[in-house]
Amino acid sequence: MNTSLDCIPCLLRQSLDAARLVTADASIHERLLREALHWAEDMDLTASPPAMAQCLHRRLREMTGVVDPYCETKAWQNRVAMDMLPRLQAEVEACSDPLLMAARLAIAGNAIDMGSNGRLTEQDVRQALERALEDPFHGDVEQFRAAVFEAETILYLADNAGEIAIDRLLIDQLLPRTITLVVRGSPVLNDATQEDAKRVGLDRMVEVIDNGSDAPGTILSDCTQDLRDRFAAADLIIAKGQGNYESLSDEPGQLFFLFKAKCRVIADLVGQPIGTQMLLKSRGAPAPGRAPAARTA
Known part of the structure; x- marks a missing residue:
């Protein structure tokens, strides 16, 4: 966009x-x-x-001369999210639709965003996660469910620190498919890097790579060739956060955006109120020569 x-x-x-x-x-x-x-x-x-x-x-x-202005901020965000993770995991395991519950919690975690709220507090983070199912929700749920079922390889584009801990819930639902988690190549805002992925234990669950870029989104032309190759080859791409939506909204393929609409510009673009949890399939033209991989139950 x-x-x-x-x-x-x-x-x-x-x-x-x-x-x-x-x-x-x-x-x-x-x-x-x-x-x-x-x-x-x-x-x-x-x-x-x-x-x-x-x-x-x-x-x-x-x-x-400060490489990561948000270093201390990201540390407490990861800590708070990890503290809440066991209870949230229990809620996912107890519900009738664990994939959707995990997706909604992962979207709720997108509230941990210093780009949209530079004064975010620990209380804000806890409230966002505790009220995950109270926020309005709009999405292509059945298309997402079908895409997950058909996929063998998934590229998961992470967004923020703290949020990345809650992503564990959704990633756990996607396993044992082959999943590659992508983080930023260098610090920017409170976006997650390799260090954040390690702090929340994601490196022990899936392969973690960085995209080689310091943009708070995924600008493919600014990313490594390895990332671009994986992006083109993945059966399913899950892009977390408003920044990834802003930078990839016109990209084709099996690409789903999971984010909270946090500003009027995005709310108007998606036609939903500010604060809505969004699960949207890319509206870009189909990628030429690409077909989703068949998957058996």
Whole structure:
């Protein structure tokens, strides 16, 4: 998707939130914001919002020398999610539709997003997970269920720290299929990296790779050739989070987006209220020469 004019204030807020995490020096805050305002004059609105955010966060790291401004934030988010995981696992095991329950909890975990809420607290995280089944839900559930049944290889594009711990619930439902979990290649916002996947034990469940990119989404042209090859070959791609939706919404194939609609731009695009849990199949044209793999029960 293209960057909307309404995305610009959000990108500016992100840059200021991140700068304040790094330093209390108001002169750096001002300098970064002035640079961002100047840069916004020539912003390429045909690019996706994650591409714009990538540029801003790179500049922040250059100015401050801090590689991962959200390091401490991600640590507590992983801890809180892991603390809640056993109870959530029990709820999945006890319900009549464990695949859907795990998917909805994984989507609820997408609330752990510092891009949309720079003041996110532990209480916010706990409430989001505790009320997972109370939030409105809209999705292509039966198409998703059928795609999972038919798939032999699944590419799972992760999004945020904390959220990645809750992804374990859905990944457990997808096993024993061959699953590759994809994280960011470098720190950006509170997006999950290899370190986060290891902290929540996903490296012991599935293969974990990084995409080689520092964008808060999946910009295929900015990713490694290995990631692009796996993306093209996978029977099913599960893309978590709004950033992945923003950067991949026009891609074809067996691609499903699991995210919370967290802003007016996305809510209007999907035609659902802000806060809705979304499970959407890509509306891109079918990939040429691709057919889903047959799978027997």
